[in-house]
Amino acid sequence: MAASYGLGLKRPSAIPGFGLALGFTLTYLSLIVLIPLAALVLKSATLGLACFWDTVTGARTLAALRLSFLTSLFAATVNAVFGTIIAWALVRYRFPGRRLLDAFVDLPFALPTAVAGIALTALYAPNGWIGQWLAPLGIKVAYTPTGIAVALIFIGLPFVVRTVQPVLEEFDRELEEASATLGANRHQTVFRVMLPTLMPAILTGFALALARAVGEYGSVIFIAGNMPFISEIAPLLIIIRLEEFSYPQAAAIGTAMLMISFGLLFFVHLIQAWRRRRFGND
Amino acid sequence: MTDAAIAPLLVAPIEGPRVTTERPLVQVTLIGVAVIFLVLFLLLPLAAVFVEALRAGLGTYFAAITEPDAVAAIKLTVLVAAIAVPANVVFGLAASWAIAKFEFKGKSVLNTLIDLPFSVSPVISGLIYVLLFGAQGYFGPYLQSHHIQIIFALPGIVLATIFVTFPFVARELVPLMQEQGTQDEEAALSLGASGWKTFLKVTLPNIRWALLYGVVLCNARAMGEFGAVSVVSGHIRGKTNTMPLHVEILYNEYNFAAAFAVASLLALLALITLVIKIGLEWRYADQIAASRRH
Numbered sequence: 051m052a053a054s055y056g057l058g059l060k061r062p063s064a065i066p067g068f069g070l071a072l073g074f075t076l077t078y079l080s081l082i083v084l085i086p087l088a089a090l091v092l093k094s095a096t097l098g099l100a101c102f103w104d105t106v107t108g109a110r111t112l113a114a115l116r117l118s119f120l121t122s123l124f125a126a127t128v129n130a131v132f133g134t135i136i137a138w139a140l141v142r143y144r145f146p147g148r149r150l151l152d153a154f155v156d157l158p159f160a161l162p163t164a165v166a167g168i169a170l171t172a173l174y175a176p177n178g179w180i181g182q183w184l185a186p187l188g189i190k191v192a193y194t195p196t197g198i199a200v201a202l203i204f205i206g207l208p209f210v211v212r213t214v215q216p217v218l219e220e221f222d223r224e225l226e227e228a229s230a231t232l233g234a235n236r237h238q239t240v241f242r243v244m245l246p247t248l249m250p251a252i253l254t255g256f257a258l259a260l261a262r263a264v265g266e267y268g269s270v271i272f273i274a275g276n277m278p279f280i281s282e283i284a285p286l287l288i289i290i291r292l293e294e295f296s297y298p299q300a301a302a303i304g305t306a307m308l309m310i311s312f313g314l315l316f317f318v319h320l321i322q323a324w325r326r327r328r329f330g331n332d
Numbered sequence: 333m334t335d336a337a338i339a340p341l342l343v344a345p346i347e348g349p350r351v352t353t354e355r356p357l358v359q360v361t362l363i364g365v366a367v368i369f370l371v372l373f374l375l376l377p378l379a380a381v382f383v384e385a386l387r388a389g390l391g392t393y394f395a396a397i398t399e400p401d402a403v404a405a406i407k408l409t410v411l412v413a414a415i416a417v418p419a420n421v422v423f424g425l426a427a428s429w430a431i432a433k434f435e436f437k438g439k440s441v442l443n444t445l446i447d448l449p450f451s452v453s454p455v456i457s458g459l460i461y462v463l464l465f466g467a468q469g470y471f472g473p474y475l476q477s478h479h480i481q482i483i484f485a486l487p488g489i490v491l492a493t494i495f496v497t498f499p500f501v502a503r504e505l506v507p508l509m510q511e512q513g514t515q516d517e518e519a520a521l522s523l524g525a526s527g528w529k530t531f532l533k534v535t536l537p538n539i540r541w542a543l544l545y546g547v548v549l550c551n552a553r554a555m556g557e558f559g560a561v562s563v564v565s566g567h568i569r570g571k572t573n574t575m576p577l578h579v580e581i582l583y584n585e586y587n588f589a590a591a592f593a594v595a596s597l598l599a600l601l602a603l604i605t606l607v608i609k610i611g612l613e614w615r616y617a618d619q620i621a622a623s624r625r626h
Contacts, residue, residue, distance in 0.1 A: 165576070
């Protein structure tokens with residue numbers, strides 16, 4: 051503790067326990083998170099840059115990464131649209147069952163992904179509750195990329211609803227009144243005054259849902275069918291490479307995915323910084 | 333239908349002038365879309381779990397959840413959560429104490445790093461420990477020569493579970509303790525209480541509901557984690573299979589009734605989690621800092 055005073059890293063305080071608390075925090079963080087993640091990057095580095103690139107851009111890996119990213123993008127877009135509508139309905143309107151539905155929005159956070167996976171498969175299989183109505187129309191959901199998207203929509207929904215909801219709850223009604231007073235109709239007020247204010251929250255929810263979806267495994271593998279080049283997601287390919295004991299290849303795919311997630315995380319930070327600049331510190 | 337005809341269908345549209353709300357037709361449409369979407373994507377899958385579980389009758393149901401492999405899976409799941417959750421509670425308390433009660437350089441970096449595991453794919457969360465402790469991992473030869481098994485055994489499952497549930501407690505406590513400041517602690521200290529006594533008698537009561545909230549969410553994820561645990565477990569029936577992995581094995585053997593029976597226990601856990609979570613949010617909204625803000 052004395053050392054950190056000396057270096058001027060910490061503002062003096064009457065509260066004890068800084069050294070113990072921070073020391074434990076940093077040790078635990080390093081052992082559980084930082085060192086293992088460093089091992090991942092280190093292992094993929096053993097391939098060398100050229101070999102790493104070949105692994106990540108190999109036909110099967112590229113197909114898996116593309117599938118993971120595109121289905122996630124689709125699911126996050128669906129979630130952004132419907133999540134915003136759901137948040138709007140839950141905040142602005144009163145209807146029977148509203149609080150119950152509000153509570154259920156968090157279900158995907160609480161329900162184990164494997165359970166969600168087999169339940170969605172049972173629903174969308176050709177003889178399932180929903181699948182049997184789609185089958186005569188020639189729509190196959192389970193065991194196709196569409197099924198993957200369905201699972202990812204399930205997983206990502208709470209992210210958008212829960213980021214948009216608080217912003218909508220705190221929305222200044224005087225802005226709407228001002229807009230109406232100045233002659234805007236409701237359509238103009240919603241789309242030109244309210245939506246731009248909600249946009250940072252919607253984009254944040256979209257990016258969080260996207261980041262979660264890209265790495266999602268449990269809910270997807272049951273409904274996906276897992277055909278190489280068609281419905282094989284990137285996380286599954288990591289497991290396949292591990293079972294073949296191709297550790298560096300598994301690590302390379304993992305590193306590529308990690309870079310995608312961190313890119314998305316960085317995007318979220320940018321949105322929030324932009325929002326703070328534009329709409330004040332909230 | 334005209335607006336006048338639809339208006340009585342709405343139970344109680346938000347009061348206020350017409351200019352700040354939508355026409356009744358639009359309201360009904362938006363509510364309808366929201367309800368249908370939530371029923372289709374959230375309630376139906378949940379209902380399907382219980383219907384499929386009971387499809388073969390109560391006898392099959394109870395046989396499936398009491399057969400030895402299922403019981404072993406339940407015990408392992410509880411054991412893993414019983415180690416991982418307290419470990420993350422201790423970490424959460426230490427991290428929030430350091431971050432909320434002191435000003436030091438690198439604080440925001442530390443705050444960001446704590447949330448890191450949330451943006452890592454579950455499969456990668458398992459993979460990193462295989463790379464460290466697996467037979468061909470960095471410490472593999474050392475562990476083998478000392479007959480210590482981490483991967484495909486309990487320690488690996490615990491480590492992967494700790495990783496995926498890492499931020500849950502800390503992210504609830506940090507914002508709340510930052511909001512509460514340090515006056516209470518300073519008062520206790522100036523009255524002569526020791527550091528530990530101050531923490532136990534002043535800080536802990538102040539954060540107890542947020543702590544419980546974090547523990548409940550952490551526990552739900554710990555018991556339900558699939559991807560990370562699947563990578564490190566080795567799927568040894570009756571030994572290293574947690575409940576979600578047992579569900580997978582039964583399902584892949586086309587033993588659907590048994591798979592959904594075990595899954596229904598996990599779904600029940602999710603429902604209990606939601607009930608406690610909502611209860612805490614309604615009663616102690618002011619004392620649960622992060623929930624509404626995130």
